[in-house]
Amino acid sequence: MEWIIKTMQNSPELAIFLTLALGFAVGKIKIKGFSLGSVTGVLLMGVLIGQLGITISPTVKSTFFLIFLFAVGYSVGPQFVQGLKKEGLPQIAFAALVCVSCLLIGWVAALIAGFDIGNAAGLLAGASTISAVIGVASDTINQLSIDSSQKQQMINQIPVAYAVTYIFGTAGTAWFLAFIGPKLLGKDVIKQTKDYEQSLGGLIQDDEPGLEEAYDGTTFRVIQASNAFFDQSRTVHEVEDFLIKKGWPIYIEKIRVSSNNKIINDPTPDTSINKGDKLVLNGPIDTMLADEDCIGKEVVDLKLLDFKVENLKVIVANKEIIGESLQNLKFSKQRHGVVILKIHRGKVTLPLLKNVKIQRGDIIEIEGRKGDVDKFASYVGYPERPSNITDILYVGIGIFLGGILGSISFRAGNVPLSLSASGGVLIMGIIFGWARSLRPTFGNIPAPSVWLMNNLGLNMFIAVVGINAGPDFISGLKTSGVSLFIAGIFVSLVPMLIGILLGRYVFKFNPAITLGACAGARTTTAALGALEDTLQSKVPALSYTTTYAVGNTLLIIWGVVIVLMMS
Template identity: 25%
Template sequence: MDILTSPYGALFLLSAIGIALGKIKFRNISLDTSAIFFVALFFGHLGVNIPIIIQQIGLIFFMYSIGIQAGPGFFESFKRGGVHLIYLALILGISGSIITIILAKIFNIDMLMAVGLFSGSLTSASSLAVTIENTHSALPSVGFGIAFPFGVIGVVLITRLSPQLFKIKIPIEEEKHIAEIRSVYPNLINKNFVAENPEIIGKTIAEIKLRQLTNTNISRIYQQNISFIPNAQTVIQKGDILRACGTKEDLFKLCSFIGSETHIQIPVNRKYIVRQFLVTNNKVINKSLGQLALLQMFNATVTTIRRSGIDIIPNANSRLRFGDKITIALPEENLVNVSELIGNNRKKLDEIDFFPIITGILIGVLISLIKIKLPFGITFTLGLTGGVLISGLLLSRIGKTGKIIWNVSGGSNQFMRKLGLIFFLSGVGTQAGSQIINVVKANGISLFVIGIAITVIPMFITLILGRYFFKLNFLTLLGALTGSMTSTPALSAIEPLTKTNAPQIAYATVYPFALIIIIILSQIIILF
């Protein structure tokens, strides 16, 4: 066919076929964009070649998007709450790399082939990208193609079957998880109180320091037949009905501080509304909620921040990032002012600003040129992929420099990542396709067995240590396991098992760190 003799025609033909095949689901499992790699293997076997510059440009965009996505979560994952989960990611990655090296030595497998098996077994296209850029060899792609299918399917099967294998009762784990959450974040309730204490009458909320002394929050006041949201300057009058939110113990303290509890209900002001806003105004990006003073200026309270598909409970130190979706409770008359302050511009969110992207990549290229001299005359460089990845990680953490916003909205980053992945997988797939048949003939079934072992053994090591040594809740453990394997399909497979969000929280904590550690370990394997 003439189209196969045209590299660019072949590129878009195999990409179209791969995308179509990737949409096919079997029991809610699909290959998604990765299907392009297997179509490219077939085209490569037919003698199709994709220009190397296409592969390299795809690699650059893919790795930069990984850095931008993982940056904030990567640095946050080092906080105290996620340490045990990070240990699991290290255990899985290190055990997988050790098994890879041992089996490669036993079966006399080329280490470049072995690192491809490692990347495919752990479903890490990013580690494959770094390996290819550093080695300029097609063997890692061949190994990746052999191990990847079971890497996708195996992690889904193990995570779904592990509760039965470990004799876990999910409802009990759910109860334990809820109890753990409540021990850290006690259940909050609302009660109404009558202002009776002479010590507080005629004073402002700021003066009596209710929040500092009782750890409660006054959400509404009924004063002179009017219901409203108080601010720091609201003066408390005798007989006011105050609606307070806090734990049972804290509200008991508040009762002795304000006055007796009442069952009189405060009428709901119909002008009080709850709306969601998109953060698109450059002036508020990287600012904390405390700095914005929404409560003082607009009687507005931020209840949740949704970032990269994850809901975050905000506090005064929470900083806004471009593309955040925040839920705010506020008086209706302040809706326009708050909307203008936050931005709430869907068009701006959907637009891709290429200047910070191209500039960030350029910084990554400059980082890749830095040569670090090591002992014994060895010179070390991060390489193109390492430089671009480091640039993305650091810039996404910084968020904003002057008027330049380094963060990319979720939709734009997904577009950049998928486009880069399409070009990259098309190139490496056709390269590997030209050799895969000969490699399989030479090594037989051993490569497939090694790939399965690299997937299965580390997962069971992680499950056993996580359950019996770290004593983690099994729902949290499953989320950490799927995050350590960087497997979103596996996370989707375990979501129906529980009504809690324990797996999703653990996945989000571990995923950015696992993404980086697998890349590092893949480069260490080559040294053997």
């Protein structure tokens, strides 16, 4: 054991990876459905390993922290800019007010409790579950005109306060929004949510076409045209129009002509269909089997079904469909033969409701015959084909320019004011993410790469913070632990209460939209999941995306502001 400790002291990079491994293992442990999560697990293991007297260069944590911040900005950029448009302004204003309340209440609580700058920043970070504040606040403390030993003492207090307040910040907020929030928003919140779904086309009437969520994926069947409807020759357009009027989103993909046994692989709307022809139909199986005699009987023809089906994600970039409803996109002529499986916006999957509006940067997951999918993808925007190549040039330039932007500073008296390198990189990430949504032909960062930049970047940073703060962590916990925990409850819940009251009485949002916006403004994904379970609906996701983008940006910047306010 002594040899292992000596090795880690001489090669501190090994200590970082041991911290990551143990931290992720501890973070996965669940007790009654609750887990610490990777960040808190890594922090605690870093503190433990830090007791061995291991010192790591601050350059390591700064490097990985900037990678993390760029990934955060890149991810939320399209939603952040989209929210600045007219229809998103109420949610932008709501999120901004909630974030301001998080800052002010954290500041007031720190003043009342007599916390120093480090504890105040850690309180804001943990109670608001925004880990990035640790790095941003540390950078800002380093710019203050105070003794270096005092700076280090404050910086070491940040992870202590974060660890004490984070657990309730996560679990307490999810509990409050999911179980107390609905009670504060009036009676029958679940019924109000269902009524809101209906206003968005969520409740399907018997005479309405079903949405794609009514069936799982693309189903192809061979039906022989034998019904009386085909006593006279029909065109593909006539048959598909006939089926759509009956409420069937079904398309004709291939035809075997009965007179000569010839296969027509790509029928046009004017292609003729005669009695006895075999048709490959594409649509929901339940509607196909509901009344198959409308066309004829299902038959076996394996050769006719021999073609490739493609599943593809497409980035929305076409101006013609931005702001259109899902219903309009569904009945677009360019959509022929294509099933819309999911719509992803940022970190959430939207409910497939008819009146949900399509936004730039949304990712639509589609499925169908390759030719149909490729045609529809080119209409919607740019296909996001599977790739493991990250545009490192884009990432490197973005982080460099962000660092330069954040380094620009001016002084107000003795206090230096700047975004810091971390704040600049976050903003540049937003700009670069938005630019990617405008022209997805460059700047590709595949989803797995974004995940790695987010998780590895943040957790490497947290590991170094924990290891370096280890020697002072226990003493700091003994000094302020109880008061920090109590203050954390206050700072976690009061902004959520303010948000609920704002949503109900000022913005007059639907209750589900209010609760989703509260979760987004505080960037608590755990709360969103709890809300969707409680309300039995995905409607909260509609307000989560824009408010999450705003909250993620402002709460991180508050790491600079809380230090300046406390100083």
